[in-house]
Amino acid sequence: MMITQDIFLEAYDKYKSTVYSVIFNYVKNTDDTKDLQQETFIRLLRCEKEFNDWEHIKAWLIKVSANLSKNLLKSKSYTSEIPLPETLSYKMTEEDVDIVNMVLALPEKYRIPVHLHYFEDYSVKQIAEVLEAPESTIKVRLKRGREKLKKVLQKENLI
Amino acid sequence: MKEIKEKYKKQMESFFGSNCDWSADDIVKLADENTTETDGKTVEFKSRKRKKKAWKVAAIVACLVVMGTTVLAATGTFGAIYQKYFKDDENGTEDKVTLGFVEDGNYVEVNQSLTDDIFTINLVAVSGDEAYPVFFFDVYVDDETLVAENDTIELSVIIENQAYEINGMTLYYGGTGYGTKDDKISNLYHVTWKGEKASGNLDFFGEPLEIRVSSVEFYLNRQKPDTIDNENAKENGIYSVNMEYSVTLPESAVTSTVVKDYSEENILFNYEDDVYKLEYVDFSAYGISCKFSIPSSDGVYEEDCCNYYDELCQNLQFVVDGNVICLDTESSTCGIVMFEDEGKIIDVVLYEAYFPAIDYDQAGSIVLQCGEESFTIK
Numbered sequence: 152m153m154i155t156q157d158i159f160l161e162a163y164d165k166y167k168s169t170v171y172s173v174i175f176n177y178v179k180n181t182d183d184t185k186d187l188q189q190e191t192f193i194r195l196l197r198c199e200k201e202f203n204d205w206e207h208i209k210a211w212l213i214k215v216s217a218n219l220s221k222n223l224l225k226s227k228s229y230t231s232e233i234p235l236p237e238t239l240s241y242k243m244t245e246e247d248v249d250i251v252n253m254v255l256a257l258p259e260k261y262r263i264p265v266h267l268h269y270f271e272d273y274s275v276k277q278i279a280e281v282l283e284a285p286e287s288t289i290k291v292r293l294k295r296g297r298e299k300l301k302k303v304l305q306k307e308n309l310i
Numbered sequence: 311m312k313e314i315k316e317k318y319k320k321q322m323e324s325f326f327g328s329n330c331d332w333s334a335d336d337i338v339k340l341a342d343e344n345t346t347e348t349d350g351k352t353v354e355f356k357s358r359k360r361k362k363k364a365w366k367v368a369a370i371v372a373c374l375v376v377m378g379t380t381v382l383a384a385t386g387t388f389g390a391i392y393q394k395y396f397k398d399d400e401n402g403t404e405d406k407v408t409l410g411f412v413e414d415g416n417y418v419e420v421n422q423s424l425t426d427d428i429f430t431i432n433l434v435a436v437s438g439d440e441a442y443p444v445f446f447f448d449v450y451v452d453d454e455t456l457v458a459e460n461d462t463i464e465l466s467v468i469i470e471n472q473a474y475e476i477n478g479m480t481l482y483y484g485g486t487g488y489g490t491k492d493d494k495i496s497n498l499y500h501v502t503w504k505g506e507k508a509s510g511n512l513d514f515f516g517e518p519l520e521i522r523v524s525s526v527e528f529y530l531n532r533q534k535p536d537t538i539d540n541e542n543a544k545e546n547g548i549y550s551v552n553m554e555y556s557v558t559l560p561e562s563a564v565t566s567t568v569v570k571d572y573s574e575e576n577i578l579f580n581y582e583d584d585v586y587k588l589e590y591v592d593f594s595a596y597g598i599s600c601k602f603s604i605p606s607s608d609g610v611y612e613e614d615c616c617n618y619y620d621e622l623c624q625n626l627q628f629v630v631d632g633n634v635i636c637l638d639t640e641s642s643t644c645g646i647v648m649f650e651d652e653g654k655i656i657d658v659v660l661y662e663a664y665f666p667a668i669d670y671d672q673a674g675s676i677v678l679q680c681g682e683e684s685f686t687i688k
Contacts, residue, residue, distance in 0.1 A: 168322075219415050222563065
């Protein structure tokens with residue numbers, strides 16, 4: 152499965168939110184997220200790799216967007232202390248809890264596995280593959296991340 | 311927590327819906343406009359805070375193993391061009407490790423271009439990993455005869471780390487990069503040059519580098535003359551150039567490697583009548599590099615000291631989770647390097663033994679063995 156223009160358009164439609172949300176979980180600001188989302192898909196468009204299936208393309212996109220995000224975070228030009236926006240723009244009903252902000256408040260090593268598990272329904276094995284980390288490490292990080300999230304929710308009497 | 315998961319997903323989708331304003335067509339258009347190339351002359355960086363190694367190598371030059379190129383669309387971008395190049399096993403250029411890095415976005419585009427009368431050389435990008443960075447050059451040749459007669463070229467490249475200076479000497483690493491002609495643009499050659507973080511000390515990332523291309527060389531049918539007559543260099547296919555690129559590559563540009571520094575731990579292996587001191591072990595995606603020195607009280611070494619290292623080498627092996635990893639005998643080298651010791655420059659024999667790559671993180675146990683002796687690394 153090579154990346155033709157048609158495959159690219161379908162991949163963009165299927166995975167634009169996946170790529171956006173992974174990058175946003177790293178960089179936590181919308182301007183850089185948009186730039187890196189664009190860069191990730193441009194790389195897909197130019198990619199000569201042969202993919203096995205759609206899941207393979209998705210895993211590749213997550214891996215590349217994670218790499219580009221980490222590169223940006225470590226560069227001097229990037230101020231890593233950019234605060235989160237006061238209010239993230241999404242619709243919430245009254246009974247909704249602002250889970251996105253709670254996940255974003257987790258340390259990066261817990262945040263990304265939790266995001267991939269919650270948003271993409273990724274298993275420990277899949278997360279380990281795209282983040283290139285041992286399964287045992289991801290298992291621990293996912294467990295601790297969820298425990299931390301649970302504590303915050305309990306503190307706020309939300310569960 | 312299942313309810314929380316569903317709420318997170320819902321909120322994230324809503325957040326994305328209100329913030330994503332790129333269309334697929336926008337991205338196709340941007341890709342066509344070649345907008346990913348940077349116009350910066352110096353790549354952004356941050357200062358390196360890592361602890362400096364106890365050893366300060368003043369100078370080291372080693373042989374390099376680099377590859378030729380067969381590159382496709384010259385008007386395409388770095389990723390597309392070099393992905394095709396690294397897949398080419400017909401010409402012996404297949405390099406799955408570098409291909410994987412490029413595919414996964416582990417590279418940084420530099421795009422610094424310099425010109426003289428005949429050559430325009432663009433330092434396109436850098437990939438590889440922390441221990442073995444791979445530099446990519448595009449060379450345009452403004453000489454129809456040279457282009458017509460030569461499908462391949464060689465570049466002599468030296469990289470100096472300006473952050474290190476000991477008694478007026480800077481740390482550097484030199485070698486040859488090989489390249490072949492683009493299949494669409496007749497006067498364009500794509501060249502790769504593979505560096506090595508020699509002796510655990512030459513940092514290619516996070517510190518200012520001077521990258522100097524000193525010659526472009528043409529050898530018909532790749533037959534390099536045994537001796538080079540400098541006065542008739544051009545007749546020998548050698549064109550001197552003096553192109554210097556100043557760049558500081560971000561530390562995050564490529565994948566980091568696991569480096570074990572034993573230089574201050576006095577770990578000794580006895581073999582025959584000699585004592586070998588373990589200095590560094592680098593676990594790179596390209597292979598394991600293991601460095602030993604022969605401590606000497608008077609700094610005088612016999613000329614054939616490296617022969618003894620060869621003997622040591624035959625007895626070296628890694629045992630990873632019970633599996634024996636044998637030495638890559640073709641790549642292993644030995645040489646005399648200069649070190650700084652309390653302000654004095656001294657010569658030290660350094661042996662570098664190379665082994666096939668392993669996944670350090672996945673390995674449960676790693677033991678370095680030398681005959682009857684062994685040292686547990688993990």
